[in-house]
Amino acid sequence: MYLLLFGNITKIMSQGLHLVEEFLKSVDKVKHAYKQMILKVIRESGVDITYEMLEVMRILWNGDGVNQQVLANATLKDKVSLTYLIDHLTKRNWVIRVAGKEDRRSKLIYLTEEGKSLELIFKPHMESINLSVLNQVPPKEMESAIHLLDKVSKEWT
Amino acid sequence: MYLLLFGNITKIMSQGLHLVEEFLKSVDKVKHAYKQMILKVIRESGVDITYEMLEVMRILWNGDGVNQQVLANATLKDKVSLTYLIDHLTKRNWVIRVAGKEDRRSKLIYLTEEGKSLELIFKPHMESINLSVLNQVPPKEMESAIHLLDKVSKEWT
DNA sequence: AGAAAAAGGTTAAATATTTAACAAATGTAC
């Protein structure tokens, strides 16, 4: 009886493991496919920018004048990586660092005119890519998926 | 009339865009949270391995003797990255490259005894992490999410 | 008030990814 029960438990665990592995694989595939789409847009634009730099610029186009740690959190990057990326964006004259007045440790990141103008190039493509998904997935289903994904990441945080 | 209609369309588009951005953000958060869990396991193990190397080893523990391109596809990595990772796994004596007989361009990757033994260290932790999610998400919901994620990545491929 | 902890940011070194280019081998077209 116990052996039968134990057998059943290991079978259910095995199926559960497989399900979660498949889920993670599907998450990876979404991320990978999206990144390839964006890399294609970058390649076709001829602009000397990387996917990671574009991720940072995207946050800044929605509102600049934020400090590096806030930017790191918004892009899920470590502050070390963020420092590095800001260095490169500064070199390309797309952003500037401005010392914070309230907190002298803090550096605020602002867009330059050139940095702002890049939005005109990339935003339409990025929005088009994002909207294309809605051909396949109704908003209600997407909302459910978001809810589930958030439950998963919450469990692992 | 047309202006009213147009106004509605732009409002729906705007909401759709926001929904997809939120979805992508949630996908990123899942991946990021998972990676941090794994990095913690690596740190606590004391083994000199990286997250990316572990991803490759995980595929090999399920079946070695595959060529590099197959391994690259399975891990969603570019062949250049895969070459680099195999170099490092080889240096650490966890895998070996064996020239293919059927196709002389091909190199098959096999685990060494030491490489196999790493499975005993990492697999239990990785399975525990994966199973922990099932506390929050019923299998049926996870299956639905997988289905949606696959529809999204298919649209972008 | 002063010490300790934490936060914001930087630098160094090792590893990973991307782009570009190349070489050898195999597959396809004619």
Place this chain on the structure above:
DNA sequence: GTACATTTGTTAAATATTTAACCTTTTTCT
């Protein structure tokens, strides 16, 4: 059978991430 296209894998260079350590500033604790 030969030319061309594609595949498999490697190397080089630039960029990105991770770990570790450090410095300055602010916050918290006693």
